[in-house]
Amino acid sequence: MSQKQANCCVWLVSLLAVLVVPTWGDDADTLINFRISLSNDAALNNWDNTIPPCNWTGVRCKDGSVFRLRLENMSLTGLIDMNSLVQLSGLRSLSFKNNSFDGPIPDVKRIGALRILYLSYNKFSGEISDDAFTGMNYLTKVHLARNQFTGKIPTSLASLDKLAELNLQGNQFEGDIPDFRKATKLNTVDFSINQLLGPIPPSLRRFNASSFADNKGLCGRPLKACKSSKKKTILIIVIVAACVIALAAIVAISYIVSSGRGSKSSQFKTTKDTKALKKYDTGQKEAQKIFDYSGSGNPQKGENGKLIFVRDDRERFDLQDLLRASAEVLGSGSFGSTYKAVLLSGPAMVVKRFRHMNNVGREDFHDRMRKLGSLSHPNLLPLVAFYYRKEEKLLVSDFVPNGSLASHLHGNRAPGQPGLDWPTRLKIIKGVAKGLAYLYKEFPSLPLPHGHLKSSNVVLDKNFEPLLTDYTLVQVMNKEHAQAQMVAYKSPDFTQADRTTRKTDVWSLGILILEMLTGKFPANYLKQGKGVNTDLASWVNSVVREEWTGEVFDKDMKGTRNGEGEMLKLLKVGMCCCEWNAERRWELREAVKKIEELKERDNDNYDDYSSNYASEEYGYSSRALTEDDFSFSVTA
Incomplete structure (x- = not known):
């Protein structure tokens, strides 16, 4: 073999070696270096340069770059090497939930473009510096629950205007909760099981009380009202006492002046109220609430003084039957109140009382209710009857005992109830x-x-x-x-x-x-x-x-x-x-x-x-x- 042929063979072998040995770019090398800092990392055994990093456990890519690192439930320990992670230019989502990492929180602000950070259920501890999240303007979710963090909640968290979820539950945070007024997109928070103190900031009062539970020093809506200082309490008592004395004096003088001419008017008012109470007294306090028509008019005389039935397949009853019915308040909403009325003849009905139903006249209202009564479908609750009065309306339908979908989705269930x-x-x-x-x-x-x-x-x-x-x-x-x-x-x-x-x-x-x-x-x-x-x-x-x-x-x-x-x-x-x-x-x-x-x-x-x-x-x-x-x- 000539020297020229030998050189060609060497060149060809080198070319084949380059083509056969895969190269997956900088992200793969970066992740390999990151893994070196971890311990107990058997779950990452397929992190190998022989396969693309986008197919590695816990790695997701977007446009060829690592976009998300999700290393959860792997019992990982060791060090989270931020020097390596900052080299992943496409990294936007980072989760180390449910592992065994300890020590201070990693310097996450070095990844300024991060959107999601999940560090819950580890053993991180110590105080978090106040500027720990400064510059992380794209961060939408931060979950630090069930660690051992101490000190105050960093104010840099409260300055994240894109923050939507924050979970700090189960740590040892103390002091006041910062005001999250800049976090206008915040829809989920959990500060429970910490050592927080003071009033809940106005920007967070819209959340449920469970979000602040088990913090003995927190107060204010949605929790119990904050206690006033002793001096302030004494001052309030003095002012109230002075007002009471002054009011008593005014009442006494007024009584002396008008006692001669006011007795007849008072007697007339008492008699009128007593008659009204007797007229609607059925022995059921809730029933009084349903049909306590104040103002002008009388529910028995009103607009023809009767219920108008819009269906022929229901037992007939009249307004007096509803007045005598055992009643229970089911709810009170923006349109009025809803009641369950159990008739003496047996069936239970739902009565909805509407106060803001005056957009159409009497005849038009009757026509529309009759149209509703004519509807028939297995997935519609039919209107049975209605009562028309200018000030308010009653709509009557069948009672459905299994409750609303909302109550099943969001109501409190008994322990063990699926x-x-x-x-x-x-x-x-x-x-x-x-x-x-x-x-x-x-x-x-x-x-x-x-x-x-x-x-x-x-x-x-x-x-x-x-x-x-x-x-x-x-x-x-x-x-x-x-x-x-x-x-x-x-x-x-x-x-x-x-x-x-x-x-x-x-x-x-x-x-x-x-x-x-x-x-x-x-x-x-x-x-x-x-x-x-x-x-x-x-x-x-x-x-x-x-x-x-x-x-x-x-x-x-x-x-x-x-x-x-x-x-x-x-x-x-x-x-x-x-x-x-x-x-x-x-x-x-x-x-x-x-x-x-x-x-x-x-x-x-x-x-x-x-x-x-x-x-x-x-x-x-x-x-x-x-x-x-x-x-x-x-x-x-």
């Missing part, structure tokens, strides 16, 4: 969709066939079949009150464009779907009038875009095998119904069609789902679908 499982939730949402589709068919010209679709307006029968309530009432409600209270007017259609369309109820359906899947209450429904755009749909969208889809699902659905794929399909339906732009939002018929196609369990390709969607914490997906599958806009 929540709604996936098959039941799917059954409920299918029934809701059918009932809504029927309303769309019966009211083709109404922009809002329902108008107030939410979980508290869905009741469940003994078989957990859903029945829609409070439907098609927008037209008879006072406009100002409707726009301040009804769900349709919380939609982006109205808050952004001052209008409602045939797709507005579709948005309400989407929010209901997300509420059922996440178990989270749509808190923006509690705000009157036009509020901020932050809602349940925005939260779900943020979680999905961060590729943490598995954390969306309500843990009460845990235990359903082979259903993850169908849950994800329903999640997509909900998100498409919540599309911010009404033109891109699904039509109701498309949403109903997709919901009808859903099954309790996946098809035979479940193994494909289970390998990608397993989550040790919840038993659900931790892999998000692509943005093409799941993206939807949350801004106009």
Whole structure:
């Protein structure tokens, strides 16, 4: 072999070596160096340069770069090498939950573009410096629960304007809670089980009391009122005593002046009140509350003085039967009060008392109620009768003993009582969709066939079949009150464009779907009038875009095998119904069609789902679908 041929062979072998030995770029080398600082790292055995790092355990990539590092439930110890992590330019999500790391919190602010930080359930300890999160302007979620952190909560946390979730539960934080007024997107907090003191800041008083539990020094709404200082208390007592003495003097003088001429008037008033009380006294205090008509008019004489029945398949009774009925207050909402009335003849009825229902005249109101009485569908709670009076109205329907969907999703359950499982939730949402589709068919010209679709307006029968309530009432409600209270007017259609369309109820359906899947209450429904755009749909969208889809699902659905794929399909339906732009939002018929196609369990390709969607914490997906599958806009 000539020298020239030999040189060619050497060159060819070198070229083949370059082609055969894979090179995965800087991220792979960075992660290998990061692993060196870890101990007890057997779970990372497939971190090897022979395979792409995007296929390594706990690593997710985006556009070829490491986007998320999720090393959870691995019993890892050692050092979290921030010098290596800062070299991952695409890193946006970092989770070391449920390991055994100890020592001070890592210097996370060196990764300024980080969006998600989960360090819960480790053994981190010591104080966190006040500037620990300075400059982390993209951070949306911080979970530091169940560690051993001490000292004050860093004020740099409270300055994060994109922060949506904060969990500091189960540490030893002390001192005052800083004011989170800059964190306007904050929707989930947990400061419980610490050693915090002082009043809860105004920016956090909207959260539930459980978010602040087991801090002996915290006070103020939503907890007990803060105690005043001793000096302040004495000053208040002195002022109140002086006012009482002065008021007593004024009353005494007034009595002396008017005693001669006031006795007859007083006697007349007492007699009138006594007669009214006797007239409506049925031996039931709650019944008095239902039918205590104050002002002019008389419920027996009023507008014809009788209930008007709109159905022929119900037992007849009159107003006096309701007056004699044993009554129980079921709730009091923005429109009025709701009562359960058990008639002497046996059946239990629900009576809803409305005070803001004067948008139409008497004849028009009668016509609309008769139309509602003519509706018949397995997923509608039928109107049985109504009572008309100018100042207020009564709507009577059957009592459904299993309660509302909201009570099952958000109410307190007895220990050991299971929540709604996936098959039941799917059954409920299918029934809701059918009932809504029927309303769309019966009211083709109404922009809002329902108008107030939410979980508290869905009741469940003994078989957990859903029945829609409070439907098609927008037209008879006072406009100002409707726009301040009804769900349709919380939609982006109205808050952004001052209008409602045939797709507005579709948005309400989407929010209901997300509420059922996440178990989270749509808190923006509690705000009157036009509020901020932050809602349940925005939260779900943020979680999905961060590729943490598995954390969306309500843990009460845990235990359903082979259903993850169908849950994800329903999640997509909900998100498409919540599309911010009404033109891109699904039509109701498309949403109903997709919901009808859903099954309790996946098809035979479940193994494909289970390998990608397993989550040790919840038993659900931790892999998000692509943005093409799941993206939807949350801004106009």
